[in-house]
Amino acid sequence: MKIIVCVKQVPDTSGKVAVNPDGTLNRASMATITNPDDLNAVEAALVLKEQTGAEVIVISMGPPPAEGMLREIMARGADRAVLVSGREFGGSDTYATSQILAAAINKIGVEKEDIVMCGRQAIDGDTAQVGPQIAEKLGLPQVSYAAEIKKDGDTLTIKRVLEDGYMTVKVKTPCLITCIKELNEPRYMSVGGVFECHSKPYEVFDYNTLKDDPLIDPSTIGLKGSPTNIFKSFTPPQKGVGMMLEGADKATCEKLAGILAAKHLI
Amino acid sequence: MSIYNSAAIEEFNGGVWVFCEQRQGKMMPTSFELISEGRKLADELGSKLYGILLGHNIEGIAKELGGYGADGVYVCDHPLLENYTTDGYTKVICDTIHEYKPEVLLIGATNIGRDLGPRCAARLHTGLCADCTHLDIDVPKYKEFLRSASTLAPEVINAIKEDDRNLKMTRPAFGGHLMATIICPRFRPAMATVRPGVMKKNAFDQAKADACEIIKPHFSLTEADMKTQVTEVVKAAKKLVDLIGADVVVSVGRGISKDVNRGIQLAEELAEVLGGVVGGSRATIDSGWLSADHQVGQTGKTVHPKIYIALGISGAIQHKAGMQDSECIIAVNKNDTAPIFEIADYGICGDLFKVTPMLIEAIKAAKAAK
Incomplete structure (x- = not known):
């Protein structure tokens, strides 16, 4: 049994975000992190590994420096890693990205008892689209927004979260699951893991590795193969600075209440 | 790869569609918001607006969509569609799109819409923009929007060509630091999931609701199509906060x-x-x-x-x-x-x-x- 976990290295948007004058993100000046939801997918895979002895393979598409992130995830307990990297893949939207990742997962091979796991969404794009689109390209059933996963033989019982509650979904392997932060608390790297991670198998799949897969075609990958294009990107304006009220006492509060009443807001 | 290519774009003249999500037979509020927004887009395109509604025993809630602007509703009723499943809903929607060829499909960006949208877009080989907060067809209106909602220089805005008829889908990226307007120029339908609570609901018009056409498309769906099984749907015990509707x-x-x-x-x-x-x-x-x-x-x-x-x-x-x-x-x-x-x-x-x-x-x- 294999569990293939898709992860992404993202700019840390929780801190200061640098924007270039042309409205694009200044990635070079920002720290990178492993996408938070993806770490929940990694943890879920490691828990299943402890229960079943499954092999955990972590896969990412990105530039060569993403190797560091993949080594860190092997230090957390993943068994091997694959980086999908190549100029031909650059500029891909979610559709093209899922074509490429699906081809890479085909190369690793999805067998009857295998599971593919993803984080719900990445904090740079917030699309939540690549997981379901990989599932479609691989012809696998998907369960997204997983907050609980139980495995019994080849059947997984998953608590799938909705805005107003949840549904319980049963699915047989092979399948794809997208994970949310409520699912678990990701473990840290272990000291032993940090030592071992550099000797664990690490591979790079480039265009030549994947080009024989029918999913890989110049018309379906990269910028040219992406159905969506950016028409314009821009930064929103700052709202005009409002009024700082003087003081923080009873009179201040009465003044504010008076303004709200005068504006018919209360 | 796909039967859809740039040569076939003109064939997609079946209007603007809105996936109208219901849960347990009750329409999600975002369906009314999207119908209202879809009306605006259909008017700009000079085409019709249709809802597509899936479920079981749900025909009774379809006509209400007309009251917010839908010309008609495609009602797909089947016992296997009672609860949302990725497989069942994707198959019926993609097969119906195949048949009627809409140029635009809007889906509410709920936990269900964001499961369904990408799966459909991947199957249809078309583009999908996630979690949009603003939509335009007409460029003059889009420029007006940019003047108030962007820091772009006036000459940059003025230089945008006015003949673009693509759906312009605007969304926040990088946690809201940047906004991006996305188009899907080579494939149809252009698809967007739209953030609930953002689009304004039209005033309800009973006469339009009465006039709303109900269309029942043919589709096939069997147990064999369903790869997942929903064993229970649980509403949160505690009443959830209605942040979106709050004043x-x-x-x-x-x-x-x-x-x-x-x-x-x-x-x-x-x-x-x-x-x-x-x-x-x-x-x-x-x-x-x-x-x-x-x-x-x-x-x-x-x-x-x-x-x-x-x-x-x-x-x-x-x-x-x-x-x-x-x-x-x-x-x-x-x-x-x-x-x-x-x-x-x-x-x-x-x-x-x-x-x-x-x-x-x-x-x-x-x-x-x-």
């Missing part, structure tokens, strides 16, 4: 850490006086102080109430992304350099634990005096 939202942030229970209690009291609800920043949800349904922000809900009160919220960009369009923003924060004051209409620099009780009394008095 007043009182939100708390990390500033309540000194006394979390007291902080939440004060927010609840203030919300009660104003007839509003309590929200929270990501920090309060991540710390487990409030449940996830309270979260306002890029990864939570987008709200635009009449009054938004931020108590002890510093105003990280990801929070601002979810509330900056509120009509009146009031911020209480100990730190006078907190970014929240940059967007607040009224700011009070002070301790929320001291200010909030006084504010509650002052508002009570002001209301009593009216």
Whole structure:
């Protein structure tokens, strides 16, 4: 049994975000992190590994420096890693990205008892689209927004979260699951893991590795193969600075209440 | 790869479609918002607007969509569609799209819409833009939008060619630091998931509801198509906060850490006086102080109430992304350099634990005096 976990290295948007004058993100000046939801997918895979002895393979598409992130995830307990990297893949939207990742997962091979796991969404794009689109390209059933996963033989019982509650979904392997932060608390790297991670198998799949897969075609990958294009990107304006009220006492509060009443807001 | 290519774009003249999500036979409010927005787009394109409604025994709720602007509703009724499943819904929607060829498909960006949308787009070989907050067809209207909602220079805006007829789908990226307008020029339908609570609902018109056409497309769906099985659907026991529909939202942030229970209690009291609800920043949800349904922000809900009160919220960009369009923003924060004051209409620099009780009394008095 294999569990293939898709992860992404993202700019840390929780801190200061640098924007270039042309409205694009200044990635070079920002720290990178492993996408938070993806770490929940990694943890879920490691828990299943402890229960079943499954092999955990972590896969990412990105530039060569993403190797560091993949080594860190092997230090957390993943068994091997694959980086999908190549100029031909650059500029891909979610559709093209899922074509490429699906081809890479085909190369690793999805067998009857295998599971593919993803984080719900990445904090740079917030699309939540690549997981379901990989599932479609691989012809696998998907369960997204997983907050609980139980495995019994080849059947997984998953608590799938909705805005107003949840549904319980049963699915047989092979399948794809997208994970949310409520699912678990990701473990840290272990000291032993940090030592071992550099000797664990690490591979790079480039265009030549994947080009024989029918999913890989110049018309379906990269910028040219992406159905969506950016028409314009821009930064929103700052709202005009409002009024700082003087003081923080009873009179201040009465003044504010008076303004709200005068504006018919209360 | 696909039967859809640029040569076939003209064939997609079946109008603007909205996937109208229902749960347990009850229409989701976002369906009415999207029908209202879809009406605007269909008018700009000079085409018709249709809802597509899937479920079991749901025909009775279809005509109401007409009251918000739908010319017709494709009703797909089947026992296997009673609960949402990715496989069942994707198959029926993609097969129906195949048959009727809409040029645009809008889907509410709910936990169901964001499961369904990408799967359909991948199967149809078309583009999908996630979680949109603004949509345009007409370029002059789009330019008008950019003039108020972007920092682009006037000459950049003026230079945009006016003959573009693609659906222009605008969404926040990188936690709201950037906005991007996406188009899908070579494939149809152009697909967007749209953030709930953002699009304004039209006034309901009973005559239009009565005139709404009901269409029952042919489709096939069998047990063999279903790879997942829904064994139960559970509504949250506690009534969830209706942040999106609220006129007043009182939100708390990390500033309540000194006394979390007291902080939440004060927010609840203030919300009660104003007839509003309590929200929270990501920090309060991540710390487990409030449940996830309270979260306002890029990864939570987008709200635009009449009054938004931020108590002890510093105003990280990801929070601002979810509330900056509120009509009146009031911020209480100990730190006078907190970014929240940059967007607040009224700011009070002070301790929320001291200010909030006084504010509650002052508002009570002001209301009593009216």
